[in-house]
Amino acid sequence: MPLILTKADQDAIQGTLKEALQKSKARCIALVDQGGRCLAHVAPAKEFDVDALAALTAASFASTRALAVLVGETEFFSLLHQGETKRIHNIVVDNERLLSVVFDQRATAGKVRLAVETAAERLAARFREIARRGASEVSPLQSSLAEDTGKRLDQLFDS
């Protein structure tokens, strides 16, 4: 079953991310699934390719999980990548999702970690609620969506 997010879910997720961004003074915060999809993000400056960030974050996490298993851990729950001016902090939300935070010298790693851990707990609770609810509140997609998407692809390739 696909992950289905309603307006209420989206509002709650965006609210959590915005609050975490403000508290941490980060530049970008993204909720990423472990398949590499960006589920939600807040990035006032819009300076990052969020799709690539999501894909690479998931890949990075997946490979470090494999490393963790190699050394006898189940996984590493958080990762910090440190650069000259920017850093990225990744943290597990639940089995399927991660939070990725990009920050610079305006924010301290400790403050970021604190804000993100709080956000991760709230998001995990939200997704537990989503899993319990299932798909009972949404209407199905139109069956012609597939065929119309095929036509759109024709247009893109032929343009």
Added chain:
Amino acid sequence: MASINYAFKEISCKIVFYGPGLCGKTTNLQAIHTSVPQKFRGDLVSLATEQDRTLFFDFLPLDLGEVRGFKTKFQLYTVPGQVYYNATRRLVLRGVDGIVFVADSAREAMENNRESLANLRENLESYDLNLDQMPWVIQFNKRDLPTAVPREEMEAILNPDHVPSIEAVAPKGIGVKETLKSVATLVLRRLSEMTETAVVGASTLERKAAEQQVVRAQKVSLAAGPTEVAAAAASATASPAAAAKPVPPVAAAGETQRPGRPAAQTGPTVAPVRARVELPDLHVLQSCDMRWGGLRIGAAVVEVSRRATPDRKIHYFLNCQTTCLGLFRNAWNCTLEWGAEETKTVDSQPVSFYVLKATSSARKREPDIHVWVKNAFDKACYVSFPALGGTVRLTPSGREWFK
């Protein structure tokens, strides 16, 4: 796992290009990157070695814009093909919604193709996924090679279940669009079916049935009504009677479900909507062999789709275009009604089929026509209609009639 965001009206799906080393997976993504305008795609991210061999994956996001009210996005990935990167391939497959298996048409690569396909199944099993129960297509790449294995042979070895297959020469962009389109429509069709069966409430299904439109095949010309069927062919070969109407089963609904994902992702089980309206949402578009007396006498393209009439009755519709002996072309259409479910033997295996037949009003004008649609994700269809001197049968290309 795909995501549907009803707040932002966004659908997001992950497609992975899989195959042995140097088969053309990265080339496919490069061709897509070149062909699609920048507005509708992101940058191509490639994690590769200095020798341009994929090390981890290639990634290309597509944003098709609004389609039927939803922003439709695809994340395209490739995997490293070399044998020793298996752990990485498994990581990239996580959350996959659709797969393109890229096969190298060189004869010397056939063993690698086979091994890679087996490896794909194995890696999917680690996520409790079954390749036969998910949207996937196979691309026969490098068709321009002088040593290219004939397509029929590749189909027999790599595609016994006849998932959609496309011939390609990826460096020239040939077949790339068709491949992407094929897998994208399968993925979205599957998504539509999954949301349909998850929602409680027959009223929703009835409304949806009224909204459905028949997808017209590009190759099948729409006839205003029933037309003479292969009349010239009949005269030449004691072939089907006039206006025989094969009805390809329409199979859009994926009947087989994925094995369950880890518990965190599954909610409470919801009774399917079909409790009140049982007719499956079928849509099939298929190339067929036309057979008479066991001999192949021609080819056909058939389409079966489900329709709702203005009074909300649901029936099926068949469009068929036949070419007999390479000379005599004809096109016809017919209304079908639900028959039953039957089990037949295909390749020594029992296979469940939906059976459709021409409606009583159609049967007054037309011979008795039956259609069998395979009850599996791969909706192979078989059609039969009586003709002069025997029965004409349409089977999936390259396949025999079932027992």
